[in-house]
Amino acid sequence: MSSKGLETEFLSRVEGLLDALETREKNSGEFLTLCSELQLCLETAQIEKVIQEQSGDVSVDLKNRIERIVKRITKLELFASTQTEITANLQKHIVGADK
Numbered sequence: 001m002s003s004k005g006l007e008t009e010f011l012s013r014v015e016g017l018l019d020a021l022e023t024r025e026k027n028s029g030e031f032l033t034l035c036s037e038l039q040l041c042l043e044t045a046q047i048e049k050v051i052q053e054q055s056g057d058v059s060v061d062l063k064n065r066i067e068r069i070v071k072r073i074t075k076l077e078l079f080a081s082t083q084t085e086i087t088a089n090l091q092k093h094i095v096g097a098d099k
Contacts, residue, residue, distance in 0.1 A: 007062070010045055011069070013041060014041060014042070014069055017034055018038070018069065018072045018073070020034050021034050021035065021076055022072070031080070035076075038073075
């Protein structure tokens with residue numbers, strides 16, 4: 001398969017995982033599993049190496065697609081952080097109610 005085909009396949013896989021993560025009906029176990037899968041996917045791809053090798057050959061469309069993916073990941077990180085904070089505060093409230 002050509003590098004363009006692999007690139008498209010990889011980005012489609014990442015976008016599919018992001019779509020699944022952005023579905024709010026996920027329980028914490030499903031969310032963690034998808035996050036782990038996304039992390040493994042990104043680590044396996046060694047994105048930095050690919051981008052460095054193709055720095056002169058990257059199309060504007062590809063750069064825009066990668067930027068959208070990065071923004072989506074940033075939003076998911078914020079969501080996960082907020083959910084963790086909410087859960088921690090609820091646990092403190094529950095423990096405090098027993099006193």
